[in-house]
Amino acid sequence: MIENIDLVGDIRVEADNVVIRNVRISAPQSSDIDQWGILQWVGYTGLTVEDSEIGGRSDTELRQAVMNDGGMVTVLRCNIHGMSKKGVYTSQGDIEDNYIHDPYWFVAADGEIDMIRVDGSPDPGTSLLVKHNALIDTTTTNSALSLFEADGGTPSRVTVEDNYMATAGWAIYAGGQTAATSEIVVKDNVFATKFKDGYSYVTEWNPNGPGNVWSGNKWADGKAAPVLLS
Template sequence: MPKKGEILVTQNGAVLQNIDLVGDIRVEADNVVIRNVRISAPQSSDIDQWGILQWVGHSGLIVEDSEIGGRSDTELRQAVMNDGGLVTVLRCDIHGMSKKGVYTSQGDIEDNYIHDPYWFAAADGEIDMIRVDGSPDPGTSLLIKHNALIDTTTTNSAISLFEADGGTPSGVTVEDNYMATAGWAIYAGGQTAATSDIVVKDNVFWTKFKDGYGYVTEWNPDGPGNVWSGNRWENGKPAPLPS
């Protein structure tokens, strides 16, 4: 029988595992591990803001080998939402969200399957498999590696980088991912935004974008440390920066 409601974690170093939960997990502690859990949005609820949240002032959350899913009748806005420091998301199946699969500016997102969001009018169609807002904390960065990011029904992004709260995305490495989107695969922060150290390499893009969309937009080629290399279409042909 699934547990229901919110689980609040306040003990540093806590390990939550082998849980089937209809509800959400809120982490107000450091170095918490969430492993082998299934989190489902409540049935016929108006809005579920997150599946897992790391709260402000806390860091070190690891989410691994888990499933987080929304419902067609419930708006799960963020599957994994990070308002704190570092977060690691490994080997998870994330789907059915209405806004963001993983929402963080720093940490490690590897070997995940993030896919098939639900579209809700109340969410304004703001759907990203991975969303970065603003700058990472000093001394941190974000690695997005070897994920399958798939959204073939809406016209939003696999990965979106945005200026926010006075900060500009920096220190983001996007490597060896597969991105299948009808809209933009990567929204790269802004052609004139002061992005830096954005490295996009060895990724594979599918070829069925809707008219007017493609694998990258708003890339600043002059941002210090910004690198685009080795990216290709799924047929093996190079995917260079658009001229």
């Protein structure tokens, strides 16, 4: 258990079932790059981060606020902001009730800014739940949630439910129209109308992927937001 601390720097987790609670993690001042705020390392699982704040700085590039190279991770009720690439970076786990918002733009980060980023497939027997988060980036042209094929894996077993997304770029990059995505369920989300020209709430959705479901999604004014195949 790590709790009730105010830390400048980062935490690297190399143990199972660690709980990080009620902490504030800030990137070092005037440092070049801080690769992560919290990292669960390869071979470890069960990390929980809850009721905490992870923040970057305008003069320090915090690339990933919460980064998971291991097994399951849970991120609950956190305030995550100021990152230059990813707010939460994982392919499996539970991401609920978080406020992930307002990244900083750094040229060195190549504009790869996502509030939540998924690369490849979840581990066997696991899945990813993204529920009831506020994902807000109205200044760059990247995504609230991005799903990508990586390392031979394709996103699958992802549920995206009851989130609020306000973005200037795509709200959801859904993996690829012809990618072999499966069991991607996107339901009951709300999208704000803050997009730059040419962008909207979803791109690269595969409607033919087995188990892929798009339902109940709406604009902020209550109008339906059907699947767009662009």
